[in-house]
Amino acid sequence: MTTITATQAWPGSSDAPVFREPWEAHAxxxxxxxxxxxxxxxxxxxDALAAQITAAQARGDRDLGDTYYQHWLSALEAIVxxxxxxxxxxxxxxxxxxxHAADRxxxxxxxxxxxxDFGPSG
Structure with a gap:
């Protein structure tokens, strides 16, 4: 299996990182x-990813590429x-x-x- 890190660029692309944030690579x-x-x-x-992108565009997402992995994560949550x-x-x-864990x-x-972190009932 190929491992892609946040600092690698896609083959044939510019030298820009594939992922801007570690959570994007994780998603x-x-x-x-x-x-x-x-x-x-x-x-x-x-289909799940396209549905999330279409819904986001209908809500006014300007689709500049900076929200792509937010849509990716939303699609992941929906399909799961x-x-x-x-x-x-x-x-x-x-x-x-x-x-909660991140805040502390x-x-x-x-x-x-x-x-x-899960609240009073743990």
Missing amino acids: FAMVLRLHERGLFSWPEWA AAKGASSAAELERYRGAWD TPHGQPIELQPH
């Missing part, structure tokens, strides 16, 4: 991994929920926990989830 890798594991076909993924691999509620619970983590340190 990209998650899609590839879930596809490899058979959660969805590539045409299903393309649609396939029953997780629920929208579970994804929201983890999003909140990550936000000093800059430059790894973010680690702890039971209290």
